[in-house]
Amino acid sequence: MTKSPEGEHPVKAFGWAATDTSGHLSPFNFSRRETGDEDVRFKVLYCGICHSDLHCIKNEWGISTYPMVPGHEIVGEVTEVGSKVEKVKVGDKVGVGCMVGACHSCDNCVDNLENYCPKMLLTYNSIYTDGTITYGGYSDHMIANERYIIKFPDNMPLDAGAPLLCAGITVYSPLKYFGLAEPGKHVGIVGLGGLGHVAVKFAKAFGAKVTVISTSPSKKNEALEHLGADLFLVSRDPDQMQAAVGTMDGIIDTVSAVHPILPLISLLKSHGKLVMVGAPEKPLELPVFSLIMGRKTVAGSGIGGMKETQEMIDFAAKHNIKADIEVISMDYVNTAMERLAKADVRYRFVIDIGNTLAATKP
Numbered sequence: 001m002t003k004s005p006e007g008e009h010p011v012k013a014f015g016w017a018a019t020d021t022s023g024h025l026s027p028f029n030f031s032r033r034e035t036g037d038e039d040v041r042f043k044v045l046y047c048g049i050c051h052s053d054l055h056c057i058k059n060e061w062g063i064s065t066y067p068m069v070p071g072h073e074i075v076g077e078v079t080e081v082g083s084k085v086e087k088v089k090v091g092d093k094v095g096v097g098c099m100v101g102a103c104h105s106c107d108n109c110v111d112n113l114e115n116y117c118p119k120m121l122l123t124y125n126s127i128y129t130d131g132t133i134t135y136g137g138y139s140d141h142m143i144a145n146e147r148y149i150i151k152f153p154d155n156m157p158l159d160a161g162a163p164l165l166c167a168g169i170t171v172y173s174p175l176k177y178f179g180l181a182e183p184g185k186h187v188g189i190v191g192l193g194g195l196g197h198v199a200v201k202f203a204k205a206f207g208a209k210v211t212v213i214s215t216s217p218s219k220k221n222e223a224l225e226h227l228g229a230d231l232f233l234v235s236r237d238p239d240q241m242q243a244a245v246g247t248m249d250g251i252i253d254t255v256s257a258v259h260p261i262l263p264l265i266s267l268l269k270s271h272g273k274l275v276m277v278g279a280p281e282k283p284l285e286l287p288v289f290s291l292i293m294g295r296k297t298v299a300g301s302g303i304g305g306m307k308e309t310q311e312m313i314d315f316a317a318k319h320n321i322k323a324d325i326e327v328i329s330m331d332y333v334n335t336a337m338e339r340l341a342k343a344d345v346r347y348r349f350v351i352d353i354g355n356t357l358a359a360t361k362p
């Protein structure tokens with residue numbers, strides 16, 4: 001007989017879960033495994049809210065199982081380590097991003113690309129190696145194999161650093177892989193949300209010229225003055241878009257909903273690359289002629305491997321890159337989700353789990 005989430009493991013846990021496709025989150029008792037030899041257990045202090053959490057609680061990608069405890073931008077303090085753990089010790093500040101497992105023997109894993117392992121296990125909504133469902137960071141504590149633990153640099157704030165564990169690596173990895181992380185490159189960033197705003201910061205730190213492409217002219221001042229972008233293009237303004245045709249080496253597209261990509265492909269130089277990281281629930285239309293004319297590429301990219309994630313956060317700490325956040329209490333999460341759906345956040349909600357979760361316990 002399958003055991004209940006509360007009884008399947010020996011260690012009691014408490015968090016907030018969605019129980020159906022309405023996506024409404026509410027307090028939830030469950031359990032987590034004992035600390036294995038290679039496991040790190042930590043008290044969760046902060047957890048970012050990624051738009052993927054919103055897609056998942058509402059089952060927009062059709063892969064959700066309930067009850068679901070979301071959250072994959074998780075930071076906290078180590079409370080227990082297994083006998084074979086070498087990476088961290090009790091009291092260290094650590095994080096877990098989108099993954100908690102992979103096969104560790106395929107070509108991807110050997111290349112430190114666990115994120116592309118066919119057996120990759122997500123932090124929540126996956127079936128773990130012991131047959132139980134994984135639960136994410138909207139919860140009092142977290143446990144993961146040490147391979148999936150990120151060491152938090154001393155000077156990286158836990159709250160504003162948390163979003164880097166997903167939003168940060170998701171844009172850092174393609175900027176590097178697609179040759180855009182270099183001075184002299186002109187990089188477009190589409191969608192100035194959680195991913196987009198850190199993409200601007202990383203691309204600038206790499207020395208690129210950065211143009212934000214956005215539907216909302218209201219974000220112009222902030223993009224240029226606060227985030228440090230060089231140029232701002234309103235995608236709904238045909239004259240502005242026309243003037244920028246053929247000027248970009250690459251574009252990172254973080255848009256969470258279906259949108260036309262022809263105008264973006266037009267902005268690329270010959271051999272330019274449009275990299276999709278946003279994950280709309282329905283397929284986009286692919287305008288092939290615009291790719292043929294100029295040998296252009298449309299590509300995708302998904303988070304990053306563990307080695308690169310550590311490299312990203314160390315780079316961010318060195319270059320003073322962190323997310324711009326709005327810290328919220330646990331009981332605000334449903335309102336935060338409604339606001340996120342309307343892009344009403346500058347630029348990432350982060351839940352103060354450490355100070356506000358316990359009070360929501362029934």
Ligand SMILES: NC(=O)c1ccc[n+]([C@@H]2O[C@H](COP(=O)([O-])OP(=O)(O)OC[C@H]3O[C@@H](n4cnc5c(N)ncnc54)[C@H](O)[C@@H]3O)[C@@H](O)[C@H]2O)c1
Binds near residue numbers: 215279280
């Ligand atoms: N590839 C990956 O590994 C990966 C990792 C994390 C998130 N994601 C996906 O990336 C997307 C963005 O995530 P986020 O957390 O930055 O979300 P977000 O809501 O913070 O930002 C999305 C941005 O897209 C803009 N946008 C929404 N609809 C639009 C439209 N129709 N046209 C133009 N702009 C529009 C919004 O204004 C907002 O600025 C989501 O789909 C998420 O699931 C992918």
Ligand SMILES: [Zn+2]
Binds near residue numbers: 052
């Ligand atoms: Zn995410």
